[in-house]
Amino acid sequence: MVDAVRGPTPGDYRENADKMRKLAxxxxxxxxxxxxxxxxxxxxxxxxxxxxxISPAKRMRDRRRPEQx
Numbered sequence: 001m002v003d004a005v006r007g008p009t010p011g012d013y014r015e016n017a018d019k020m021r022k023l024a025x026x027x028x029x030x031x032x033x034x035x036x037x038x039x040x041x042x043x044x045x046x047x048x049x050x051x052x053x054i055s056p057a058k059r060m061r062d063r064r065r066p067e068q069x
Contacts, residue, residue, distance in 0.1 A: 008046075008050070010050045013046045013050065014044065016043045020036045023036050024037050
C-alpha cells in the first residue's frame with residue numbers, strides 16, 4: 001500500500017510489475033504483450049532506484065542509533 005507521505009515502496013513497484021506481467025500473459029497480441037512487459041521492466045527499475053535511495057538513509061539512521069545492550 002502506498003504511504004501518502006513517503007510515497008510508493010519498492011514492494012509497491014514490484015507488485016505493479018507482477019500485475020503487468022500477469023496481464024501480458026493474457027494478451028493475444030504481441031505488441032500489447034511487449035508494451036506491458038516493457039512497463040513491468042520500468043516498474044522493476046523504479047523499485048531498484050527507490051531501494052538505492054532509501055538504503056543509504058537507513059544505514060545512516062542505524063549508525064546514529066545507540067547500541068542497545
